[in-house]
Amino acid sequence: MFIKEYISDVYKAVKSLLTGMKTTGGYFIRPGEIITQQYPENRDQLNLPERFRGEVVMLHDENNEHACTGCTACELACPNATIKIITKFDVSPEGKKKKALDTFVYHLELCTMCNLCVEACPTGAITMAQNFEHSVFDRSKLTKKLNQPGSKIREGVE
Amino acid sequence: MFSLEGLTNSLQQWLNAHLNPTWVLVVESLIVILLAIALFAVLGLVLVLMERKVAAHMQIRLGPNRVGPQGIFQTSADTLKLIMKEGLTPDGSDKFLFNLAPFIVMIVAMLLLAPIPFARNFQIWDINIGVLFVSAVSSISVIGVLMAGWSSNNKYSLLGAMRSGAQIVSYELSAGLSIISIVVLTGSLRLSEIVASQQDGWWLFKGHIPAIIAFVIFIIAVTAETNRAPFDMAEAESELTAGFHTEYSGMKFALFFLAEYINIFIVCSVGATLFLGGWMPLHIGNWEGFNHIMDYIPSSIWFFGKVFFLIFLIMWFRWTFPRLRIDQLLNLEWKYLLPISMLNLLLITLMAIMGWHF
Numbered sequence: 427m428f429i430k431e432y433i434s435d436v437y438k439a440v441k442s443l444l445t446g447m448k449t450t451g452g453y454f455i456r457p458g459e460i461i462t463q464q465y466p467e468n469r470d471q472l473n474l475p476e477r478f479r480g481e482v483v484m485l486h487d488e489n490n491e492h493a494c495t496g497c498t499a500c501e502l503a504c505p506n507a508t509i510k511i512i513t514k515f516d517v518s519p520e521g522k523k524k525k526a527l528d529t530f531v532y533h534l535e536l537c538t539m540c541n542l543c544v545e546a547c548p549t550g551a552i553t554m555a556q557n558f559e560h561s562v563f564d565r566s567k568l569t570k571k572l573n574q575p576g577s578k579i580r581e582g583v584e
Numbered sequence: 585m586f587s588l589e590g591l592t593n594s595l596q597q598w599l600n601a602h603l604n605p606t607w608v609l610v611v612e613s614l615i616v617i618l619l620a621i622a623l624f625a626v627l628g629l630v631l632v633l634m635e636r637k638v639a640a641h642m643q644i645r646l647g648p649n650r651v652g653p654q655g656i657f658q659t660s661a662d663t664l665k666l667i668m669k670e671g672l673t674p675d676g677s678d679k680f681l682f683n684l685a686p687f688i689v690m691i692v693a694m695l696l697l698a699p700i701p702f703a704r705n706f707q708i709w710d711i712n713i714g715v716l717f718v719s720a721v722s723s724i725s726v727i728g729v730l731m732a733g734w735s736s737n738n739k740y741s742l743l744g745a746m747r748s749g750a751q752i753v754s755y756e757l758s759a760g761l762s763i764i765s766i767v768v769l770t771g772s773l774r775l776s777e778i779v780a781s782q783q784d785g786w787w788l789f790k791g792h793i794p795a796i797i798a799f800v801i802f803i804i805a806v807t808a809e810t811n812r813a814p815f816d817m818a819e820a821e822s823e824l825t826a827g828f829h830t831e832y833s834g835m836k837f838a839l840f841f842l843a844e845y846i847n848i849f850i851v852c853s854v855g856a857t858l859f860l861g862g863w864m865p866l867h868i869g870n871w872e873g874f875n876h877i878m879d880y881i882p883s884s885i886w887f888f889g890k891v892f893f894l895i896f897l898i899m900w901f902r903w904t905f906p907r908l909r910i911d912q913l914l915n916l917e918w919k920y921l922l923p924i925s926m927l928n929l930l931l932i933t934l935m936a937i938m939g940w941h942f
Contacts, residue, residue, distance in 0.1 A: 436920065443905060450642040450904040462646040 479539040480558040482509075482532055484551055484572040491580040492573055494551035496527035503546035508536040526579055530572040535565060549583050588706040588884050616708055620697055624846055629659045631845040634892075635899055642903040663838065671834035674736065681735035686832070686839035688728035693846040695721050699775050700853050703863050703884035707776060714775035715767055718854055719760050722809065725847065726752040729811075732840070733828040744827025747817040747910055752809055754917040759805035761925040762798040765932040766858045769795075779862035786861035792940070794931045799859045801925045806851035807898055808913070810844060814905040815913060822907075852894035856887065860894075863887040 453459060463472060486492050496513040514528035530552075544552055552572070562568060595615075599608045633648070633656065640647025648655030673679055699714035701707040711717055726749055733745020767773060769791055770781045781787075787795050808815040819827040829840045856862060863883035867875045908916065934940075 436924075446904045447900060451900065453644050454638070454641045454900075457641060459644055460641070460646055461644050464646075464649075 474556050478556050478558075479541055479554040480556045481534055481539075481554070481560065482537065482543060482552055482572065483555040484530060484574075485553055486574055486577055487580065489580075490574060490577045492527075492551055492577050493549040493580055493583045494527045494530060494573065495549060495579060495583060496525055497548065499546045499548060500543035500552060503542045505540065505542065506536050506538065508533045508538075509543055527573060532570045532572050533568065534560060534570060535568040588703040588882075592706060620694060620708075623697070624694070624842065627849050628842040628845055629663065631849065631895065632659045632662075632841075634895070635845075635902075638896065638899045639903050642900070666838040667835055669834035671836045672831075674738075674831050676737040677831065678735035678737070681731050682831075683836070685728050685732035685735065686836045686843075688731060689725050689843040690839050690846075692721060692725040692728065693843045693850065696847075696850045700850070701776050701779055701857060701862050702853075702887055703882070706884070710774065710776050713773045715763055715773045715778070715858075718775075718850075719756070719763060722847075722851070723752060723756055725843070728843075729828050732832070736828070736831040738831055740824040740826075741828050741830050744817070744819065744824045744830075748811055748828060750910070751811070751815065751817055751913060754914060755805045755808040755815075755921075758801050758917060758921040758925045759809060761922075761929050762802040762805065763854075763858060765794070765798045765925075765929050766791075768929070768933050768936050771936075775857055775862070779857060779864055782861035782864050784867060786859065786864070786866075788859045791932065792935070794928050794935060795859070797924065797928045798932065799855070801921055801928070802855055802859070803894070803897065803901075804921060806855065807901055808917075810847045810851060810898075812844070812848065812898065813902040814907050816907065817910050817913060848895055848898060849891065852898065853887070853891045855894050856890035860890045861886075862890075 463474075465472070484492050484494060496511055498511045498513075501509045501511045510531040510533075511527065512529040512531065513525050515523045516526045517523055539554070541554060544554055560568065596608075596612075599611055603611065636658070637647045637655075639645075648658035651657045651661050673682055696718060698709040699707070699711050699717050701710075729748045730745045733741040733743075733748070736742070766778065766787055769787060770778045772778060772781070782790070784790075788799055789795075791798070811817070811819060817827075819829075821827075824830070829837055832840060863886050865875075865878035865881060865883070865886055867878060
């Protein structure tokens, strides 16, 4: 019985090691799969992965309308106070007051690209963009206002 | 046809015609020394570059690609950098042993070059106990490692060196047993005779399954003996910073680094000589035409091809397998490799007595 277990141990060990070697050997003979980007040279045809996270942006459509209701779910989700939502009250024609977004302040210098704000957003107003060249000469340039000037909330988004 | 044998013979004749026998010996020794140093330098550069490229491709990366075309001058640039760096000797260290250790490791690697047949009749010293010489001298390098670890006056270094000692003492056994199994089949300790016995087929094929088991055990054991991942207990970057060479810098560090790669080359060339026929071309049974074509490839190319194949295999291990803990490492040797290789040796002895091999 002991001998049987011993031999099956050796067999399983060799088999699993060979499986590993098959994987790495496969990568070795298929150089087409190399994922390294030669960045400064191929800046124009950079091929970033779909889920690469560069910075938070707010989506605007052609009428300069966004989907942000100013609910501050992203602000609450952010672990290091990167986002600050400043709200205002819109007055509708019937005289009703409604809370709306005034300024979406985004501190890029504090952001860790954790994606929690995007997941927290109930209306899909913000997303992660692929732009990663963020170096500037002044720190204040990294504090961004994400909603475009003159933009307003899209009709029907609650 | 190109052959190293012709070169050495014509050199010998030319020297004999111009000098008396003593001077011929001196000049030939000097040439051998120069060639050995040149081989070391070239091997160091080529193998480090090869390691980095192989590692990169196995991890879906590109590897060094900025210095020269495809990065081929990367290792030369690194060597230049290391030469210019200060070789620091720490204050609390044993200065004599600290500075001696890298040279011991290096000299052992150089000594091991002597009995290896690089091509047909191209061998520095055709000693009649070649196999014994290789396995005996290769264990001296652990003294250099222990010396480096102890004299550094650093607990990481000492731990790494002690581990290296335990590792080499245990893995020497199974490496030795698998080497002996080929000696049993050949009936000679002389490396040139071992190569000659593989004229009609390499031992790996002639010795049936026991020879293949011996070959696998040999490769595992020499990987451990050269202190390479997955058995890099002596270096253990993740636990002991750099193990026995933590305190070394500059060219003294480079000597350790170079000795590691030279040792890989040497154990792979011993493996190629014992199991893959050394410089013997690949011959298949009675295929006259095929055998003639194989004979046209120079023997030095056969030798270096086989050695580099084995080196590639060992690099493949390094970049695939997870590292072992020190107790797992000793478990593997004493509970698995040693019993299996002893049984295997018995099988091979039986095979040699009954004449079951081809």
